[in-house]
Amino acid sequence: MKYNKYIPYLFILPWIIGLLSFTLGPLIFSCIMSFYDWPIVGKTNFIGLKNYIDMFQDPLFYNALKATFRYVLLYVPLNTIFALFCAILINPKFRLTSMFKVLFFLPTIVSGVAIAIVWSWIYDKEYGILNYFLSLLGISGINWLGDRKWSIVSLVIASLWTMGNTMLIFLAALKNVPIELYEAAYIDGATNWQRFLKITLPMISPSILFNLITTLISAFQVLTLALLLTGGGPARSSYVFAMYVYHNAFRYSQLGYAAANAWFMFIIIFILTMILFKTSNLWVYYEAES
Amino acid sequence: MASKEKRSLPKTLFSLLIFLLFITISSPQKITTIRFATWDTGELFQIEQAIAKNFEKLYPNIKVQVESYGDNFDQKLAASFGAKNPPDVMYMWDFPTYAESLLPLDDLIKNEKNINLNDYYPAVLNYCKYENKYYGLPVGFTSHVVYWNKDLFKRNNVQPPSPNWTWDELIDKAKKITNPSQKIYGFAFPISPDPYDFEQFLWSNGGRYCSLDGKEIEGYLNSKEMIETLALFTKMLREGIAVLTGTQQIQSGGDLFKAGKVGMLESGIWRLPEFQEAKLNFGVHILPAFKGKKVKSILNVSAISIAKDSKNIKEAWEFVKYYSYNKDAIKMRKGDLPTRKSVASEMGFLKDPYYQPFYKMVEASKDTVPSFNLNRNMRKVYDELAVTIEKIFSEQADENKIKEYLNELVTTCKRFLK
Numbered sequence: 020m021k022y023n024k025y026i027p028y029l030f031i032l033p034w035i036i037g038l039l040s041f042t043l044g045p046l047i048f049s050c051i052m053s054f055y056d057w058p059i060v061g062k063t064n065f066i067g068l069k070n071y072i073d074m075f076q077d078p079l080f081y082n083a084l085k086a087t088f089r090y091v092l093l094y095v096p097l098n099t100i101f102a103l104f105c106a107i108l109i110n111p112k113f114r115l116t117s118m119f120k121v122l123f124f125l126p127t128i129v130s131g132v133a134i135a136i137v138w139s140w141i142y143d144k145e146y147g148i149l150n151y152f153l154s155l156l157g158i159s160g161i162n163w164l165g166d167r168k169w170s171i172v173s174l175v176i177a178s179l180w181t182m183g184n185t186m187l188i189f190l191a192a193l194k195n196v197p198i199e200l201y202e203a204a205y206i207d208g209a210t211n212w213q214r215f216l217k218i219t220l221p222m223i224s225p226s227i228l229f230n231l232i233t234t235l236i237s238a239f240q241v242l243t244l245a246l247l248l249t250g251g252g253p254a255r256s257s258y259v260f261a262m263y264v265y266h267n268a269f270r271y272s273q274l275g276y277a278a279a280n281a282w283f284m285f286i287i288i289f290i291l292t293m294i295l296f297k298t299s300n301l302w303v304y305y306e307a308e309s
Numbered sequence: 310m311a312s313k314e315k316r317s318l319p320k321t322l323f324s325l326l327i328f329l330l331f332i333t334i335s336s337p338q339k340i341t342t343i344r345f346a347t348w349d350t351g352e353l354f355q356i357e358q359a360i361a362k363n364f365e366k367l368y369p370n371i372k373v374q375v376e377s378y379g380d381n382f383d384q385k386l387a388a389s390f391g392a393k394n395p396p397d398v399m400y401m402w403d404f405p406t407y408a409e410s411l412l413p414l415d416d417l418i419k420n421e422k423n424i425n426l427n428d429y430y431p432a433v434l435n436y437c438k439y440e441n442k443y444y445g446l447p448v449g450f451t452s453h454v455v456y457w458n459k460d461l462f463k464r465n466n467v468q469p470p471s472p473n474w475t476w477d478e479l480i481d482k483a484k485k486i487t488n489p490s491q492k493i494y495g496f497a498f499p500i501s502p503d504p505y506d507f508e509q510f511l512w513s514n515g516g517r518y519c520s521l522d523g524k525e526i527e528g529y530l531n532s533k534e535m536i537e538t539l540a541l542f543t544k545m546l547r548e549g550i551a552v553l554t555g556t557q558q559i560q561s562g563g564d565l566f567k568a569g570k571v572g573m574l575e576s577g578i579w580r581l582p583e584f585q586e587a588k589l590n591f592g593v594h595i596l597p598a599f600k601g602k603k604v605k606s607i608l609n610v611s612a613i614s615i616a617k618d619s620k621n622i623k624e625a626w627e628f629v630k631y632y633s634y635n636k637d638a639i640k641m642r643k644g645d646l647p648t649r650k651s652v653a654s655e656m657g658f659l660k661d662p663y664y665q666p667f668y669k670m671v672e673a674s675k676d677t678v679p680s681f682n683l684n685r686n687m688r689k690v691y692d693e694l695a696v697t698i699e700k701i702f703s704e705q706a707d708e709n710k711i712k713e714y715l716n717e718l719v720t721t722c723k724r725f726l727k
Contacts, residue, residue, distance in 0.1 A: 060391065255696055
């Protein structure tokens with residue numbers, strides 16, 4: 020049978036066309052846009068690096084960075100730990116673990132808008148269920164969405180609810196840890212905690228790295244909850260960077276400036292991801308390489 | 310074979326000729342379709358469709374396709390301008406953002422014999438101008454008034470508002486009505502008022518947000534008048550005679566008023582139908598003045614505009630004229646007020662105690678120009694101002710704190726207007 024060496028490329032051509040049209044193309048286009056003054060309606064003109072220079076003098080830029088970093092620093096570790104905790108809970112094969120597997124994963128398939136609406140009721144200062152439970156413990160009502168100190172925390176808690184994807188990755192990794200290791204440790208008299216620390220953690224460390232990176236990237240891009248739960252407030256305490264980009268683009272009609280903002284965020288995420296990768300050599304254990 | 314061809318050729322040509330003749334005779338006059346974008350949905354949208362149908366009866370060669378853009382009006386409109394495929398005619402209020410894409414109407418208006426511009430309220434017409442050119446014709450408007458609860462007034466032996474009342478009188482009445490144990494307050498206002506609307510209070514105090522050339526906010530946004538105006542509101546909060554409304558965590562002003570928990574509430578025409586439906590015993594009165602100064606109101610004006618790139622400008626202009634000026638069209642509309650003096654008079658609004666204050670306010674606001682219209686980048690300043698006012702109200706800041714926050718605001722926002 021004659022084999023045309025171009026046939027494989029034909030197979031992946033649809034995907035490549037999609038990549039160019041919907042990912043790479045817009046990516047490059049937005050980079051070009053960032054060097055222009057580009058209103059939604061009207062003339063565009065080339066202004067070189069002015070968008071980037073303006074950005075570093077914009078107080079809203081620093082405001083947005085601060086809010087976003089606060090969110091990331093809270094969310095990334097908490098999400099990872101919480102997802103791992105839930106994965107460990109549903110790992111053993113008890114009767115009810117399948118039910119809990121579904122329950123823990125359910126929030127991920129709920130639309131962000133629905134999540135925001137439900138949580139805005141939960142967080143209500145007077146009638147919310149969260150403050151009700153706190154009052155049973157003797158803690159007076161916290162103004163979750165109306166207090167500058169708590170707005171980011173409220174966003175983090177509502178986001179943690181959708182840790183299902185992270186949890187699944189951990190679950191798969193947990194199931195791949197060879198049982199013999201645990202048995203050998205048990206024979207040698209290791210405690211549960213020691214087994215967790217010395218066997219589980221190192222063996223699933225590649226998935227920890229993966230989850231850290233994906234969680235980091237998505238944390239910097241948080242938008243839906245901030246837009247719908249707090250609107251960036253109060254007093255811009257939860258004005259996350261993606262919201263800053265969104266407002267610059269569609270509210271103030273400055274698409275070029277917004278493109279520059281987005282590319283700056285890309286660079287930040289890129290640098291942090293690289294740092295994570297480089298330092299991972301110190302703590303990630305790849306079984307195949309040993 | 311040969312004879313057949315010889316016979317059929319003249320026959321075919323003849324029938325072709327008859328066919329062409331038939332087409333040209335029976336083809337109807339060319340119908341132009343124009344697209345009309347509106348931000349309304351539901352009942353208001355149906356009314357607009359009905360107005361369009363009436364227009365089509367008068368102009369059988371023009372068809373109007375009414376498109377409801379709903380909540381995404383700005384995004385859809387901007388996208389359609391960007392794609393060089395805008396609707397021919399659209400609702401409009403935000404002239405600074407869109408003027409570049411709209412057709413200036415001055416020449417069309419000048420050559421138009423059937424429109425008497427003097428029948429529009431001058432203040433409303435002003436809002437349709439940008440950089441001294443008309444970019445739209447008025448469709449509807451509201452001014453702002455104070456709704457007052459007659460039962461609460463009577464119960465506390467408070468006299469109705471005097472014809473040209475002042476803020477001192479309002480505060481005095483609010484004190485008499487306030488009853489903290491029953492959670493009843495004399496006055497209520499939003500914790501984060503729309504800066505666009507809030508400027509009316511600054512105007513009444515003799516100030517404005519920015520210079521008339523739109524370039525300077527130093528000395529305007531942080532002026533003595535601005536500080537005094539904000540301090541007036543926070544003093545009411547600190548004395549407990551007013552309560553904050555709005556946002557998710559706090560009750561809405563309309564609900565509080567309907568529940569009889571608030572003596573007086575400032576708002577536009579939108580509240581009137583719901584208060585009437587709730588069978589409340591209430592009155593409508595003009596806004597209070599600052600002592601010795603003229604009271605002014607903001608106007609929220611809807612206009613109708615034509616896209617500069619429209620391919621059907623003649624037809625679009627016919628529709629714009631009809632929609633804005635035709636008395637039947639104006640009378641069919643709900644949701645806001647007629648912009649023509651003659652129509653307002655015909656509908657009895659100038660004598661009706663519920664509507665008269667709105668018209669008194671629009672007459673008093675003849676020379677007002679919202680700072681929003683003076684600079685394309687004013688929106689950023691307004692957003693920062695909204696955050697600052699929210700901070701000031703939630704902290705019930707005193708004059709010194711207000712001055713500090715406003716000075717910070719001006720420093721931050723100076724760069725936006727360059």
